[in-house]
Amino acid sequence: MLTDKHGTDGLSRGKVAALRRAVVPSCEAEALVGFEQYHKGILEALREKDLHVYELLQAEYERLQSSIQLIAAENQCSPGVLAALGSVIQNKTTEGFVGGRYHAGCEVVDDVESLAVSRAKEAFGAEYANVQPHSGTAANQIVLTAMLGRGDKILSLGLDQGGHLSHGASVSFTGKFFEVENYYVDRQSFLLDYEAVRAKALACRPTLIICGASAYSRTIDFCRFREIAGEVGAYLLADISHIAGLVSAGAHPSPIDFAHFTTTSTYKPGGPRGGVILMGRDFDRKVRIGSREVTLAEHIQKTTFPGVQGTPYLNNAAGKAVFFKEMLSEEYRSRQFRIIENAQRLADSLAGLGYEVLTGGTDNHMVLVDVSRLRQGLTGAIAQKGLEQCGLIVNMNRLPYDTRGAAVTSGLRLGTAIVTKNGMGGEEMKMVAALIDSVLRGVEIGGEGRYRLDDDLRERVRAEVLGLCRRFPMC
Numbered sequence: 001m002l003t004d005k006h007g008t009d010g011l012s013r014g015k016v017a018a019l020r021r022a023v024v025p026s027c028e029a030e031a032l033v034g035f036e037q038y039h040k041g042i043l044e045a046l047r048e049k050d051l052h053v054y055e056l057l058q059a060e061y062e063r064l065q066s067s068i069q070l071i072a073a074e075n076q077c078s079p080g081v082l083a084a085l086g087s088v089i090q091n092k093t094t095e096g097f098v099g100g101r102y103h104a105g106c107e108v109v110d111d112v113e114s115l116a117v118s119r120a121k122e123a124f125g126a127e128y129a130n131v132q133p134h135s136g137t138a139a140n141q142i143v144l145t146a147m148l149g150r151g152d153k154i155l156s157l158g159l160d161q162g163g164h165l166s167h168g169a170s171v172s173f174t175g176k177f178f179e180v181e182n183y184y185v186d187r188q189s190f191l192l193d194y195e196a197v198r199a200k201a202l203a204c205r206p207t208l209i210i211c212g213a214s215a216y217s218r219t220i221d222f223c224r225f226r227e228i229a230g231e232v233g234a235y236l237l238a239d240i241s242h243i244a245g246l247v248s249a250g251a252h253p254s255p256i257d258f259a260h261f262t263t264t265s266t267y268k269p270g271g272p273r274g275g276v277i278l279m280g281r282d283f284d285r286k287v288r289i290g291s292r293e294v295t296l297a298e299h300i301q302k303t304t305f306p307g308v309q310g311t312p313y314l315n316n317a318a319g320k321a322v323f324f325k326e327m328l329s330e331e332y333r334s335r336q337f338r339i340i341e342n343a344q345r346l347a348d349s350l351a352g353l354g355y356e357v358l359t360g361g362t363d364n365h366m367v368l369v370d371v372s373r374l375r376q377g378l379t380g381a382i383a384q385k386g387l388e389q390c391g392l393i394v395n396m397n398r399l400p401y402d403t404r405g406a407a408v409t410s411g412l413r414l415g416t417a418i419v420t421k422n423g424m425g426g427e428e429m430k431m432v433a434a435l436i437d438s439v440l441r442g443v444e445i446g447g448e449g450r451y452r453l454d455d456d457l458r459e460r461v462r463a464e465v466l467g468l469c470r471r472f473p474m475c
């Protein structure tokens, strides 16, 4: 197992060469279809075998290249990550973790998973990393299953306040099996009110406090959350799905040593789909499970498999390894700061055009806008659909204390990770804000959620969007 935080690449590469010599005797290597040759044909193979799916994938590529992606929960992984996801490693089945597998033939995938783990630890300054969770939701499910018994209490930010489904929403398994109490953002400022969180924690005495959000544009004070958790003897889970890239680059304070557990999805910061569980200084804290004493890290490991999941997705682990290396690059780190600058520019431009930006701005990649204040009858749903017709891809979002339901909403949630990756800067954010404004002021609003978009307006905005797409293609 690779435990050295540094130089793992060198160590691993030496081992890879030895592995390849052992697996393929050199006299036979030339007779085999080469690795590159095998994989180079994959798109052609798909076209030949299944033209329908091939054309759908092509259509998705063209959709992405001809529209502007402003969904805060999306990002764009590199071709390197795509290659790792689509290689033969996807065929390997095993169970368990490195050093404790239940199938033969793991010598290569052990190295892949160890590399992903060591790079994840380095990218986040963590003592423990688990790259097996199939998603961010699964990562949370593992932590909750590990630390809570049926009916135990969670204190979290409500779904309608910017929290996530997996933090205890009634429609999720988390709300079904656990007792859930919520804390709220302030009604006027829309900011987290830490005194109110503390009061709620003291009153309800939860076993686990969850912080981290899906729709919150300001810095989260993880240190404060840990103080509150400490005061009531609760564990703290920080779910940094949306801000993981910013955290790894130092563009947002890190929860790693404050929270007992930190979870994230890996696609939101720009990697493959999947999740990660990280731990800092509490990783070797002892807990009693039945009659045994184990460390928190061991307990999380056992709860991942066999507790919650079956076999790991090793192609996904390979994609995560590639992505964590990218995260450590100067290009990635500096980009995280530009993502925030772009979000701030977008927020300022929209505010300048008369929009109500929640909390007055942003500290991260996300801008929350109350569109219902712009015009009578305008909703998040109408805004989303109207913008989509013009090639501006956003998502409607319920705002805290929203009077409209989740399928209508008063808000939009915009994000700048993809546009920044593709090279857009402050000037383009101003242009994007102006395009959004033309659509939202131009859309004709009828009754009961109906709307109409003038053809000329749509074509004019679409043309400008296409111009931007040509200047800043997917990279």
Ligand SMILES: *Cc1c(COP(=O)(O)O)cnc(C)c1O
Pocket (backbone or CB within 6 Å): 073, 134, 135, 136, 137, 138, 163, 164, 166, 212, 213, 214, 239, 240, 241, 242, 265, 266, 268, 274, 275
């Ligand atoms: C997106 C998100 C998740 C879920 O991640 P999936 O990989 O989509 O399951 C969990 N927590 C938060 C805060 C999120 O924003």
